[in-house]
Amino acid sequence: MQTVNKTKKQPSRFKSVGLFIILSVLIIALSVISLSLGDINIPPLDIITSFIGIGDPDLTSILVEFRLPRILLAILTGVGLAVSGVVVQSIMRNPLASPDTLGLSSGSGLAAVAVTILLPLASPSVLSAAAFAGGSLVFVIVYLLAYKKGVEPIRFALIGVAVSAFCSSGIHLLISKANPNVNAALIWLSGSLWGRTWDQLIGLLPWVVILLPLIWLLAARLDLIHLGDEVARGLGARVELIRLVLLASAVAMTAAVVSVVGTIGFVGLIIPHVAKRLVGPRHKKLIPTASLLGALFVLAADLIGRGVAPPIEIPAGLIIGIIGAPYFLYLLWRESKK
């Protein structure tokens, strides 16, 4: 399959640059729409005047304090989850791997919730560390449970999903006990960008800013690893080390995202596949494409969730679940034809 992909789907440089531009323009367009929609609709012209500092101060504060951080957060969420998905799919050589099916998301979520409840005064860095530890631990558990003379992709996914469900039950239980406000808990559980502020954004930003370039720098190595351990080793790659660094980066990025927005599923599973279809399997292109697509997907889901029936908001995670599940089945179906 690998070689077929390489010879067949290797779009020209021109084409992929064009794709980046189109995706970026779409992201900007959605961001502008997202900025202007809400309880008060703000026309694009006012957005521009606000950002250059000559607009109505009230509108400016709505834009800067509420809508802008939310949009940036949607973008970072999409980037973090999609890139984590690309990394784990390549490392595990498993098209069904993703932050959700490996248990990274739910493990991080469970740890984050436990820390929030047990240590309400813990700093955000403690929360992130706990989420990272939880995600890693659950990943190890899933891996060990799925391991049996090798790791079969479908069994891995099945066990990952079961362990995730187990953790989600735990999250459910903890939240419904500790938080009298079931609705807020429900919204967190289903992955929402509602009410997020600069604080959360600043908590998430460093992770993405540091890890994304690191992963991108290792992209060529990822191509090698994807070919198989022996090949990669033969070509001089330090497979174990690279795998560890990349996996840790993916876990950290997922954990950071989950501790801020809750467990949003399916982004890390399906975006890498879409990206691969568009630009082929080379990671130098795949990673940026997946980042942009992920950002676009989460932005769009958030926008749909806000726009369908205002003033009610549907959490982005639910919209993604409704769209993502059928696509997941489609992937299974396509995988089965190989």
Place this chain on the structure above:
Amino acid sequence: MKAVHGLSERNKSPLRIIAIFLAVIILLLISMFLSISIGSIHISFGTIKQAILNFDGSKEQSIIQTVRLPRLLVTAFVGANLAVAGALMQALTRNPLASPGIFGINAGASAAMVFLTVLVPSVSMIGGVFGAFLGGAFAAVIVYVMSSLIKGGDSDVKLALTGVAIQGMLMSLTQTLLIFNESKTEGVMFWLTGSVIGRDWGHVHVLVPFSIVGLLIAFGLGRASSLLSLGDDVARGLGQRVFAIRAFTAVVVIVLAGVSVAIAGPIGFVGLVVPHMVRYLIGVDYRIVLPMSALLGASLLLLADVLSRFITYPYETPVGAVTALLGTPYFIYLARRKKTERKA
């Protein structure tokens, strides 16, 4: 696994079966006693006896009459229904991972119930039950068709993954609907985890008739189920009308699982785990497996419900959360074990 559905595993000796039957009946009686006596107010054996023999309307006796007894009946019948539905599905599909949960029946019935409560707030309980039947049937058909569209691979695992994905989608839909009806969220959230708290005689009156009819018909399907579990060709060779039996069994499953979900919410894993335990204990003759599943399912759900009263005492945990926490490890065990069985 010693070929769960094959002939290789002989049925156990009659003596053993009788002994196990007695043991399970004793287990059921103990769990019924615990279910009545344990709670925020503890009720002694003497009081229970009094309440049965001569009801005098004391406070404890009224608690038994109005709270504990309906809850006991709901829990026991839901446990029995789900276990029997699971056993029928596993026989029908020859898939050890089959259960009302995996087939999406629980999620489909829940989605339909929430749809109804949001869109038609005045819907009656019976209306809700029929909505649950429809939703469950719909989801099961989707899961079945989609998983058979996926070619190759391990059919059991395919079914499980398809089921999980459809469940995920239905849960997203359900929660989205709930957001549109915030006032009901709290109660429905609890119901959605699978709960028997606060079930009263009204629920009992709806649940019990459907359950009794469904269970009796299911027991009658015992011989056909045994034959079907040997494979379509064998069953056909032995003169069974395979398609008709399948369709009929599917209806019974939908009724048993649907009415349970309508009353107690989607309680997972009972339907998956209990039939395995029963086959392990007494073999693969479904004429015995089905009634035994009913008894054991009722006992285990009663025990899980008793346990749920302790986990976060003095608050109650939805029993569905307890079965999920206990059932996941078993599900993983089954998913792992399948592999070696194929290779062996």
